[in-house]
Amino acid sequence: MLFKRILFYFIIGSICLFIQLSIFTNNFLAIKNVMPDIMLVLIILLFQICDDFEMLIFAFITGFVIDVYSGNLAGLNAFFYCIVVALLYNFKNYLNIKTLPFYLFLVLLSLLIKLFIYYLFGYIFKEVFVIYKSTLLSYAIHILYTLFWVPFLSMIIYIKPIIELNSKKMYGK
């Protein structure tokens, strides 16, 4: 069972990383050179059906992979994804995350937190990571584009094998 779950994380993470990092998909998906944060949407969605601790590890590893292969500041995305998972973990009893508007709200909130984190670390590591005012427009597109992807990606949690694989959390609570 554990092997199956590891395989599940590996496959779904690989697909998302491929979509987010591959030049091939970038050519098709990017709008004004801006790509959606598919991994963030995935982490929020999977948090509902997967184990919390496993999701923390998944978020850290995928975030670090993105940092290593695309980010300027190594650890920034890993940091951000870990923060998102931690927030979801702490507020999971208060959240009704099985409705689409709430998904959208969570993703929007996470993206705003991401912007704050970017500004914070951009201020600390000025020499490698600078946030310009013009970046805000791109970031606005980034937010909208990411939100656009939420309804499509939310279908993942309705895929039967994925539900069966993570049924303990879905129905065990």
Added chain:
Amino acid sequence: MNQYFLKNKFTIFFIIFIVISIISMFFTTSSFILTPKVIFGAISYPFVKAYTFVVQNTLTFFSSLKELNLLKQENVRLNEELKQLKEAKFKLELLERENKELKQMLNLKEEAPYDVLPAQIILKDPTNLYSVITINRGSNDNIKKGLAVYAIQDGEKIIVGKVIEVNFFYSKVMTVFDARSSISVKELYSNYSGIARGDAPTSNLLQVEYFPNEADIFFNDIFITAGFGGIFPPGILVGKVVDVQKQNFSLYQKITLKPLIDFSKIQYVFVILNYEITEDYTESSISQ
């Protein structure tokens, strides 16, 4: 302790990950060689490489399939084009050859001191050494029995034979190969003459009879029509010597000629219309 860890493993790991992330960010700006980014990159590189390999090859595979389909279509199109071009080339070659032959015929027709009528060979029977051929001219074109026929081969006039049967639209020509055929011939550079007879279907050679023994004839010497008899004009090529047999106790020597005409190469012949026929043409005169 163990229970505490299990109970708070999420928090512990969260702190560890946050610390690693922040340290990694600090290391990014430092001059350290062994940063977490480098370490993580080194660990994950084989996976990324394998992943890239698989993705690239998958994409290449699908693009190859697409290309293969395109290549297949291209191949079919090119094959069709090649076929058409081959056909066109073949037609062009035929036309070129025909054009060349007709040009030669036209030139030689203008040079000839007698009227000639070009005709196309419509039937020839190679099984009988082409002893009789059929041409597409008949009595409708003023063709008569006994008229001489020659052809142009490699730019030279070469004797073909004479008309033996005339129909309204076609005629039959007995060639020099035919055993009934006899033509007065002479050696190209001397005045010695004889009579060349055909030998078909036994062989495709001509036997020269009544050729004086004193004449020195050698292998490959050329024989032409002598012009005696009034059927064949003089100076048309007949054949070349392939065998000479001098007779010790005879006035004549036996010469064997190989006719120069090659029916596999020619399509058109000329019928000499107004060369003076001094003798009545009869079936018996053909066989002489």
